[in-house]
Amino acid sequence: MDDTGNTAVVIVGGGTAGWMAAAALSRFFSDGRRTITLVESDAIGTVGVGEATIPPLRNFNGMLGIAENDFLRETCGTFKLGIEFVNWGRQGDRYFHPFGEYGQDLHGIAFHQLYLRERARDDCGPIADYSMSTAAAAADRFARPRPDAQSPLGEIRYAFQFDAGLYAAYLRRLAERQGTVRREGRVVHVHRDGESGDVVSVELEDGSRIAGDLFLDCSGFRGLLIEEELGTGYEDWSRWLPMDRALAMPSANTGSLNPYTRATAHGAGWQWRIPLQHRTGNGHVFCSSYMERDEAERILRQHVEGEPLADPRLLRFTTGMRKRAWVHNVVALGLSSGFIEPLESTAIHLVQNGIQRLFALFPDKRVDPLEREEYNRGMRELYEDVRDFVILHYKATQRDDTAFWRYVRDMEVPETLVRKMKLWQLHGRVFRENAELFALPSWVAVMLGQNVWPDRHDPIADTLDPDKVAGAMAQMRRSYRAAAERLPTQEAFLRQAGAWHAEDEIPRVQTGAPA
Numbered sequence: 001m002d003d004t005g006n007t008a009v010v011i012v013g014g015g016t017a018g019w020m021a022a023a024a025l026s027r028f029f030s031d032g033r034r035t036i037t038l039v040e041s042d043a044i045g046t047v048g049v050g051e052a053t054i055p056p057l058r059n060f061n062g063m064l065g066i067a068e069n070d071f072l073r074e075t076c077g078t079f080k081l082g083i084e085f086v087n088w089g090r091q092g093d094r095y096f097h098p099f100g101e102y103g104q105d106l107h108g109i110a111f112h113q114l115y116l117r118e119r120a121r122d123d124c125g126p127i128a129d130y131s132m133s134t135a136a137a138a139a140d141r142f143a144r145p146r147p148d149a150q151s152p153l154g155e156i157r158y159a160f161q162f163d164a165g166l167y168a169a170y171l172r173r174l175a176e177r178q179g180t181v182r183r184e185g186r187v188v189h190v191h192r193d194g195e196s197g198d199v200v201s202v203e204l205e206d207g208s209r210i211a212g213d214l215f216l217d218c219s220g221f222r223g224l225l226i227e228e229e230l231g232t233g234y235e236d237w238s239r240w241l242p243m244d245r246a247l248a249m250p251s252a253n254t255g256s257l258n259p260y261t262r263a264t265a266h267g268a269g270w271q272w273r274i275p276l277q278h279r280t281g282n283g284h285v286f287c288s289s290y291m292e293r294d295e296a297e298r299i300l301r302q303h304v305e306g307e308p309l310a311d312p313r314l315l316r317f318t319t320g321m322r323k324r325a326w327v328h329n330v331v332a333l334g335l336s337s338g339f340i341e342p343l344e345s346t347a348i349h350l351v352q353n354g355i356q357r358l359f360a361l362f363p364d365k366r367v368d369p370l371e372r373e374e375y376n377r378g379m380r381e382l383y384e385d386v387r388d389f390v391i392l393h394y395k396a397t398q399r400d401d402t403a404f405w406r407y408v409r410d411m412e413v414p415e416t417l418v419r420k421m422k423l424w425q426l427h428g429r430v431f432r433e434n435a436e437l438f439a440l441p442s443w444v445a446v447m448l449g450q451n452v453w454p455d456r457h458d459p460i461a462d463t464l465d466p467d468k469v470a471g472a473m474a475q476m477r478r479s480y481r482a483a484a485e486r487l488p489t490q491e492a493f494l495r496q497a498g499a500w501h502a503e504d505e506i507p508r509v510q511t512g513a514p515a
Ligand SMILES: Cc1cc2nc3c(=O)[nH]c(=O)nc-3n(C[C@H](O)[C@H](O)[C@H](O)COP(=O)(O)OP(=O)(O)OC[C@H]3O[C@@H](n4cnc5c(N)ncnc54)[C@H](O)[C@@H]3O)c2cc1C
Pocket: 012, 013, 014, 015, 016, 017, 018, 039, 040, 041, 042, 044, 045, 046, 047, 048, 049, 050, 051, 052, 053, 164, 185, 186, 187, 188, 218, 219, 220, 221, 224, 246, 283, 315, 317, 333, 334, 335, 336, 342, 345, 346, 347, 348, 349, 351
């Protein structure tokens, strides 16, 4: 607080996390009682990846008053209906983790239970046939959900894929328009209050100091304030999530613009494919204990479909989370607070959630330890829930073709996940605890997609007339397919919506700073 009672918020770092925070804070705190300053260093650059998201980002955009078509145009963005997983359960397998529900529950009985029972009776196809988002993705088509009782199109759920560099630039323009002050420069020193230990200012190379009351550490993996200054400590999860490297490489688009991300498993990791308007993002996430960089690069190049637009860039990371995200008057957001790994595109959501949680617990004149601990408790819960869901993809494999897959198949997993898997195995039941991010359909998609069939279906499903259920299911299946076929392609939809970038302004390839 300064003498006038105003609060100064200082954001250290201008990657996706820093600019998301600046855009959100400056929208709500433009009352003149708070100042928002963001300091970043062009010389250091950003991580330059992070291009696939999950549906709650639409709420964040809504909170910021962002017009979706405008946002898609300026970030060369595309729609995402889910993730296609290739080679995960067994080599040659393919399944889709869609956003949105499977089918419709009947008389309060979960659709997947009716499906499990029907499947034991008759050939009712893969569960993917009973999802609107999956049907649209399979047809390479897209439209926003339309509330119409006659059509299942209202069941479409979607997120976005965008260029990480353009996204940060878009948010920067928004934040600056709303009053955020950007300072260019490298932070070289952190000053703290001798008594409380709180951070009071950060010092730049030119000797100038930026003072603040609340500091958001958005400095990336290094955790400039939360770790380098405050020594908070990091909880390493690599025994469950052993990926520690990624090679990222953009390529030219080929074929139609798929409205989904693809995750293809390889010998010691997996490869992402994210189609954007102007290029495709690719990357090979791998475990360096089981694969050398050269081999990872060879595999990446071999599987990239279009012409490479840059050389692969190596990123190193350790999966896990900071022991506490909020310490003293420093809140870590983004990679400084932890990183699970990008398989389910959750990192940007963790930033979003951290910002929304910070709003809910925004400190007044001074930070109250109880509120700070509530923030830390909630963030830990969210991180651990996401962690368990991502581990499931590795644990629930039947692959044994490499030492890596044998390791993840046989590894011990957290007790929380053991319980979930056992409950699933008995009767295909999933219980969503607290504010768990991934709901029932996500667990069903991965379990069944990776061939983990429960021993029995829920006996409650036997209470419905099987012929009526079969009839209703057949009707759902037909209507999803028919509705998908009537949709425009993703490119046609984007163009018609005015969400296609100007042809003469195709942005240069953004690849972030050299790693
Ligand atoms: C391989 C990989 C793939 C990913 N894929 C996805 C995905 O598909 N979906 C998703 O949601 N997330 C993904 N992520 C995560 C996502 O990239 C990040 O969560 C997101 O970009 C936020 O990063 P950040 O802003 O925390 O850090 P960074 O982008 O690293 O930004 C750090 C900022 O701090 C500044 N800085 C650092 N030190 C100083 C200093 N001394 N002085 C001044 N400024 C400084 C830098 O200049 C930079 O502006 C992925 C991450 C990786 C590694």
